[in-house]
Amino acid sequence: LTSSLLIIIVVAKRIVTMSTPVPATNPASCCGFTPLGFPAQEMPSNSQNSGGRNIAADDFETILNEGMKHLSFDEHQKEQEILHGVAGDVVLDENTINGLLLSLKEQLDRLKKGSAYEIAESRSQAYAGNRDLEMAFLRANEFDPKTSAEKLIKFFKYKQELFGEESLDRDITAEDLDEDDVKCLLEGHFQYSPFRDRSGRKLCLAFPGVRTKKMIRFELRARFYALANSVETLVDISKGTVIVYYVVHQYQDHLNGAGHMEVTMFIHVMPLSVSGAHICMSSRLDCMITIACFAMSPYRQRVKMKVHYGSHVECQYLLASYGITRGALPLRGTNNDLDLTYWNAWFQQQKLREQEHQQSRRNQLYSLPPPEDLSHTSLSVVPMRSGNENDVLCLGRTVKSLGNKRFHSLGLLYSTAYDNGS
Numbered sequence: 001l002t003s004s005l006l007i008i009i010v011v012a013k014r015i016v017t018m019s020t021p022v023p024a025t026n027p028a029s030c031c032g033f034t035p036l037g038f039p040a041q042e043m044p045s046n047s048q049n050s051g052g053r054n055i056a057a058d059d060f061e062t063i064l065n066e067g068m069k070h071l072s073f074d075e076h077q078k079e080q081e082i083l084h085g086v087a088g089d090v091v092l093d094e095n096t097i098n099g100l101l102l103s104l105k106e107q108l109d110r111l112k113k114g115s116a117y118e119i120a121e122s123r124s125q126a127y128a129g130n131r132d133l134e135m136a137f138l139r140a141n142e143f144d145p146k147t148s149a150e151k152l153i154k155f156f157k158y159k160q161e162l163f164g165e166e167s168l169d170r171d172i173t174a175e176d177l178d179e180d181d182v183k184c185l186l187e188g189h190f191q192y193s194p195f196r197d198r199s200g201r202k203l204c205l206a207f208p209g210v211r212t213k214k215m216i217r218f219e220l221r222a223r224f225y226a227l228a229n230s231v232e233t234l235v236d237i238s239k240g241t242v243i244v245y246y247v248v249h250q251y252q253d254h255l256n257g258a259g260h261m262e263v264t265m266f267i268h269v270m271p272l273s274v275s276g277a278h279i280c281m282s283s284r285l286d287c288m289i290t291i292a293c294f295a296m297s298p299y300r301q302r303v304k305m306k307v308h309y310g311s312h313v314e315c316q317y318l319l320a321s322y323g324i325t326r327g328a329l330p331l332r333g334t335n336n337d338l339d340l341t342y343w344n345a346w347f348q349q350q351k352l353r354e355q356e357h358q359q360s361r362r363n364q365l366y367s368l369p370p371p372e373d374l375s376h377t378s379l380s381v382v383p384m385r386s387g388n389e390n391d392v393l394c395l396g397r398t399v400k401s402l403g404n405k406r407f408h409s410l411g412l413l414y415s416t417a418y419d420n421g422s
Contacts, residue, residue: 076303082240083276083304085199085323092143100138100145101131107149116160117153120168127169128156136271154269162221172225174351182347184214185222191343192230193330198323201275202230202241205329207338208260209251216259220266227270229350240275244324247281248315250336256285277305278322280315312336 081087092100112118121128137148137155160168163176177185189211193203211219247253253260281287287309308318316326330339 079303083306083322085197085201085239085275087275097135100143101134103145104134104138104149104152105129107145108152111149111153115153116156116165116168119160119165120156123169133271136273140271140273151269151271155271158220158224158266158269162217162224172228173354174225174347175354177221177225180214180218181221181225184212184218185226186340186344186347187212188330188338188340188343189219190223190226191330191340192226192346193328194342195325195328197242197328198325199239201239203324203328204241204243204272206243206245207251208245208247208253208255210338211253211255211259213255213258216262219259220262223263223266224270227267227272240273242275242324243277244319244329245277245279246315246329247279247283247286248310248312248336249282251338252281252283252286275304276322278308278319278324279305280308280319282310282315 078087108117112121117128134148134152137152138145141147141151156168159172163172167176174182187210189207189209191205193205196202287307306322308315310318312331316329319329320326330342331337332339
């Protein structure tokens with residue numbers, strides 16, 4: 001954390017002084033590099049120096065890959081294989097999986113006191129302890145129970161802060177988004193590609209240039225919804241997701257990095273297994289902002305990042321060398337205009353899927369058997385309003401559980417017959 005803060009401070013100083021011309025007699029100019037590794041003179045428009053070397057990409061990559069010295073040769077080779085999509089799938093037997101889940105549970109019990117996760121667990125043990133969710137966090141954190149538990153705790157904390165305590169025991173749906181959230185989501189600055197790379201991995205795309213100046217809260221809520229509701233198959237989870245951060249020409253961030261730190265920290269706590277990240281840019285300022293954000297990344301993630309500097313054609317050509325074709329990007333025409341057709345369709349399809357799921361749950365409630373045995377209970381339990389229509393009062397005490405919610409649904413189901421005396 002200390003090193004990350006130092007890098008951010010140095011970057012901030014560089015941003016302040018970047019407009020100051022460097023004299024030709026400056027010793028730094030003779031060497032060709034500043035302390036951060038960027039060229040002391042202004043970058044040529046074609047991103048090449050007289051020697052034909054891509055200065056920005058090479059030197060930026062050198063800084064990001066500083067973590068290589070903290071990894072062994074085998075560890076670095078493993079991360080590079082993941083980046084290029086040639087690593088084998090991790091296959092675990094049932095005993096190993098059960099052992100990891102048990103270790104995760106022990107870590108959660110150690111960390112959960114007073115947390116949002118503990119609240120979620122008290123409301124619904126089945127939801128908070130969902131096996132699929134726990135496995136997603138384990139895979140996203142290289143099956144490290146301690147790190148997975150820490151991020152799972154933070155995941156529920158973010159959920160509570162963004163959507164309120166009442167959302168902790170259920171999935172976030174489109175109904176939880178307000179008008180500003182939906183507008184922010186449909187801007188397309190963060191979206192999935194309908195295509196995959198040549199290794200069959202899901203592509204997560206970011207276009208900072210289309211972000212509008214709104215509260216960061218709207219953006220985080222929109223991203224949470226998109227990430228938490230992405231339909232991932234077993235193949236997606238095992239192969240991971242490739243992130244393309246596209247900051248070229250009209251997609252340069254005109255907000256000068258506002259909110260990037262918050263978004264970066266937010267993504268790190270999501271159950272997203274990142275197998276590679278490609279950063280495409282054409283601006284020195286974006287280079288500086290991005291290095292400040294990704295300096296917070298663990299060493300293993302840094303070596304899976306690649307920087308591509310240049311025009312649309314240059315960056316897309318370099319992406320293609322990693323199996324990400326131009327057709328996988330929602331960019332159309334010679335002007336590379338952003339096409340939101342698929343992203344709008346994804347949101348509509350997601351809402352339809354949620355409606356079908358809700359209807360399925362209603363059908364299950366209507367198919368429940370008549371509650372003949374309810375008259376034999378010795379407790380005076382009556383469904384009534386107590387500020388929340390889903391609460392059930394038991395002897396004057398508010399009780400929230402799946403059983404009581406089922407009882408409340410039964411009360412609604414037979415309320416008409418009760419009122420009519422039939």
